[in-house]
Amino acid sequence: MKFSTLTLIAGACAAASLPVVNTTGNAFFNSETGDRFYIRGVDYQPGGSSNLTDPLANVSICGRDIPYFQELGLNTIRVYSVDNTQDHSECMQKLADAGIYLILDLNTPGASLSRYDPGCSYNAEYLNEVFATVDEFANYTNVLGFFAANELVNNEDTLDTAPYIKAVVRDTKQYLKARSYRQIPVGYSAADVSSLRKELADYLNCGNDSDARIDMLGVNDYSWCGQSSFTTSGYGQKVQMYTGFSVPIFLSEYGCNQVPGARPFTEVEAIYSTEMSPVFSGGLVYEYTEDSSNYGLVQIESDGSVDPLKDFDNLQKELNSTSDPVGAAGFSTSYVFSDCPTDWNFSITVPPPPDGLTKLLKDGATAGSGFEAETQEACGNDAYYVSSTVVNNATSTSTSSSASASASASSTSSKSSKGIAGQLEAHGFTAILALIGGLFFY
16 A cells, blocks of 8 residues: 655645545545555444443554454444544554544534434534534545434434435535535445335435535445355345445445354455445445444453454455455446435425534534533433334344345344344444433434
8 A cells, every 4th residue: 555645635734644535436446546445344433332432532442453453454444433522643643554544423422413303403513513523534634434424214214314414414515615625525324224225325316416415325234144145145136226326335334143153254255246346345344342232353351452253353364365356347437316206205305504504614613522512402302202212112124135035034133133222332322322311323
């Protein structure tokens, strides 16, 4: 990997870092070499629900884990939540030195969109927190992209939150322009809801407002379980379904654990094959750190040391024995945006910006509040109560395609068998979300 020299971006001095990864058509490309870029990564939030910690603000944590990322052969990590009051320069430099990019979710448990009152939660105080995080990370060239939200739509009853996803995408892209930052891709990480996969993706990529369209789409997908196949898992149908989609798509979570013993990660060979490369650009394994949900690659011991598990060994073997496809590998530059839905029973119009956005675009965000942020206080307690009640009765929405009933059952159980505590914990914030009384995925 060739490292860039000291780079000036938006008038600020960025640390010596990696070549920017750009999007062209439906693929990522290294801006210096011109090579296509495939995400080889893990989802990374050590500390989990019981000890919410920003791993990129603590050099002892990131410095401990980066060598293991290198052993796996990773080039990307995804972090679900960071504290925008902290300095991240040391960890970002260490990641760059190791050739590793970052995909960052812009929300925290206390500053996120609510499924149950999205209009109230979409406010200037919330956007200030999002933009303060953008300010903290926009000058690092190894930031691959931002997620405006994660699994906000998790069933048909929450589809009406989709316009607010587009609103945050629009506002974030406008903020990047207004503050003269690099145009970092802004996207969404979607739950694998079989009845909504394509229509939600199309909605997020439709319309005349280019700022409101996503720049990339992550899909959280647990449909490949154990010794499955491209056909049985439903991967083949998903490639067919997303063919022609005009922005990069990748697996933002994968790694079904509903198999006896350690996960074999046999899907890796398919993910980085020419069968998938015309549509998909790699993926991120859920997750680096072991907790009660049993998705971890490593166990963090009480003394802080790292104990790689069998899952780690299996993933390392699969990644290190699987090469990226050669050349452009069938990527598309059609730039044909999706058609907007015409049959939704609510308005698909993207909400207007809240009062205060104009000032934020002009003057910039004020200092964020990090993990102490609470931007939904004005929304009252009713939404929290409804949220908690609905979630306690929720079942998994992740399903594979109809190509295999057994694969579908495995995919569903891979999320739902953990119960509600596990579903919250799967995103690292069970205890924090319990304290604020509801579920607000970000």
